[in-house]
Amino acid sequence: MSTIREVAIRAGVSSTTVSHVINNTRFVSEEVRQRVQAAMIELGYHPNALARSLRRGETNTLGLILPDSANPFFAEIGHSVETAAFSHGYNVILCNTDGDVDRERTYVDVLLKKQVDGIVFVAAGERSDSISHILKLEIPIVVVDRDLPEVQLDTVLSDNYQGGYLATQHLINLGHRRIACISGPSHLNPSALRVTGYKQALLDAHIPVYDHLMRQGNFHPSSGWQATLDLLTLPEKPTAIFACNDLMAMGVLRAAAECGVRVPQELAVMGYDDIELSSYTTPALSTVRQPKAEIGQTAVRMVLERIQNKDIPPRRELHPAQVIVRGTCGGQQ
Ligand code: RIB
Numbered sequence: 415m416s417t418i419r420e421v422a423i424r425a426g427v428s429s430t431t432v433s434h435v436i437n438n439t440r441f442v443s444e445e446v447r448q449r450v451q452a453a454m455i456e457l458g459y460h461p462n463a464l465a466r467s468l469r470r471g472e473t474n475t476l477g478l479i480l481p482d483s484a485n486p487f488f489a490e491i492g493h494s495v496e497t498a499a500f501s502h503g504y505n506v507i508l509c510n511t512d513g514d515v516d517r518e519r520t521y522v523d524v525l526l527k528k529q530v531d532g533i534v535f536v537a538a539g540e541r542s543d544s545i546s547h548i549l550k551l552e553i554p555i556v557v558v559d560r561d562l563p564e565v566q567l568d569t570v571l572s573d574n575y576q577g578g579y580l581a582t583q584h585l586i587n588l589g590h591r592r593i594a595c596i597s598g599p600s601h602l603n604p605s606a607l608r609v610t611g612y613k614q615a616l617l618d619a620h621i622p623v624y625d626h627l628m629r630q631g632n633f634h635p636s637s638g639w640q641a642t643l644d645l646l647t648l649p650e651k652p653t654a655i656f657a658c659n660d661l662m663a664m665g666v667l668r669a670a671a672e673c674g675v676r677v678p679q680e681l682a683v684m685g686y687d688d689i690e691l692s693s694y695t696t697p698a699l700s701t702v703r704q705p706k707a708e709i710g711q712t713a714v715r716m717v718l719e720r721i722q723n724k725d726i727p728p729r730r731e732l733h734p735a736q737v738i739v740r741g742t743c744g745g746q747q
Pocket of ligand 1: 658
């Protein structure tokens, strides 16, 4: 068990200075503060002490960890989080992990050194080692979008199973029977749940689930484009494609155009997320709305409430999905 004295020696300061950093009881320069905190983390200084220093940090700063800040879905979530935080007098430090759990862990350490008061967290992958690190430090955290059911934390999700089901049911109701599905990364639970909803909607309509109509994408447009070029070579082409996010659906539209397949006359297309761009494709993209603004606001509300009271029981909020019908599906507009 490391001591304050060992931290002081490691950081090249007095034990008194270490105590001031932990308790935020006297001005300490940012350079010294960061040296002391780095020493605490390197020596694994008793987590409770470090958490105490974080709690008393009173930096009015939140950390926001996103897996892909270039994806408009996360950009819109980030905008909502920052707007809500700012309205409550908090600043936000944005960390983009690019879906890399090692980078995610690095950013968690950066946020701890910065003494953020809480973290809004979208996991890079299904398993997040960073969570156990954060839990030890008892820093307020809200999990968003990608569920981490193995830990009891404040969580804000949208109903991905319902979204996949309703998207597919909409296409079935338009008369489609050969409905392809382009999933996101299979290890991410939002995509897996959407695919489960897709399959259940087919089964409930007594339509077989065909493996040859399933493709796995990576949530980027190129994977939707590539998957569609492949699907359109099938002897019996799909008459509809459900892409598990809007960016892949935009790749679908490009592939259909390149192959001279008319949308929606010859191919209906359904996306997921309802990013702002989805209403500006030609035709405008039918999709499943994720309430991004509400999700961001809920996450900030939860994390600020927990900063004020760490003893609140963990909360889970599930926001309903909603089909947004535009031009790429045909039928009623
Ligand atoms: O577009 C990015 C996708 O990853 C979204 O559907 C969101 O749910 C996230 O998991």
